[in-house]
Amino acid sequence: AQSVTQLDSHVSVSEGTPVLLRCNYSSSYSPSLFWYVQHPNKGLQLLLKYTSAATLVKGINGFEAEFKKSETSFHLTKPSAHMSDAAEYFCVVSGVTGGGNKLTFGTGTQLKVEL
Amino acid sequence: EPEVTQTPSHQVTQMGQEVILRCVPISNHLYFYWYRQILGQKVEFLVSFYNNEISEKSEIFDDQFSVERPDGSNFTLKIRSTKLEDSAMYFCASKRGGDTGELFFGEGSRLTVL
Numbered sequence: 001a002q003s004v005t006q007l008d009s010h011v012s013v014s015e016g017t018p019v020l021l022r023c024n025y026s027s028s029y030s031p032s033l034f035w036y037v038q039h040p041n042k043g044l045q046l047l048l049k050y051t052s053a054a055t056l057v058k059g060i061n062g063f064e065a066e067f068k069k070s071e072t073s074f075h076l077t078k079p080s081a082h083m084s085d086a087a088e089y090f091c092v093v094s095g096v097t098g099g100g101n102k103l104t105f106g107t108g109t110q111l112k113v114e115l
Numbered sequence: 116e117p118e119v120t121q122t123p124s125h126q127v128t129q130m131g132q133e134v135i136l137r138c139v140p141i142s143n144h145l146y147f148y149w150y151r152q153i154l155g156q157k158v159e160f161l162v163s164f165y166n167n168e169i170s171e172k173s174e175i176f177d178d179q180f181s182v183e184r185p186d187g188s189n190f191t192l193k194i195r196s197t198k199l200e201d202s203a204m205y206f207c208a209s210k211r212g213g214d215t216g217e218l219f220f221g222e223g224s225r226l227t228v229l
């Protein structure tokens with residue numbers, strides 16, 4: 001069984017300040033972990049993924065995440081928020097099944113960026 | 116850049132009607148998926164499809180749902196007799212292969228059942 005918990009449903013930051021979106025996971029396997037972003041009326045776009053290589057993963061648009069096995073965490077960070085970062089962010093864990101991989105989504109964190 | 120395309124972007128239907136949601140996955144991808152997101156809730160797995168058959172399905176994917184890859188390019192989700200609770204955004208996704216491969220999602224089809 002696998003699951004993810006996104007600890008904050010809403011995060012609000014000022015433009016130019018750091019972003020931290022928290023995620024904890026549970027998985028019976030060595031997990032693959034992802035962060036997806038969903039802008040209003042848009043599909044789900046992959047920001048970054050962890051697949052048992054380097055624990056610090058760099059993604060698009062300046063985002064990065066660190067896999068910490070001891071804490072079962074995969075928090076998403078960005079040094080300086082931009083207005084265009086306002087969106088919903090999903091932490092996702094992948095389970096290896098007969099069907100390839102099945103993604104289990106967190107409940108999402110709505111990021112608001114204020115001037 | 117190749118992308119997953121879905122049609123229609125929005126469909127409104129009456130309860131009890133059949134609905135077909137269409138998806139064109141990326142052409143060299145081998146694994147296909149449907150997910151759905153009820154308004155205000157998390158994205159949920161419905162079904163995965165590989166080698167022309169369902170490889171896994173969730174509890175949500177009951178006998179009212181079916182999937183098909185009729186012509187080697189389209190991947191469809193059919194809801195036989197829609198219920199109010201089927202109202203959701205339905206996302207199609209595809210993957211080239213491998214356990215850790217990235218899923219590419221379409222922009223979704225919003226289904227509203229009245």
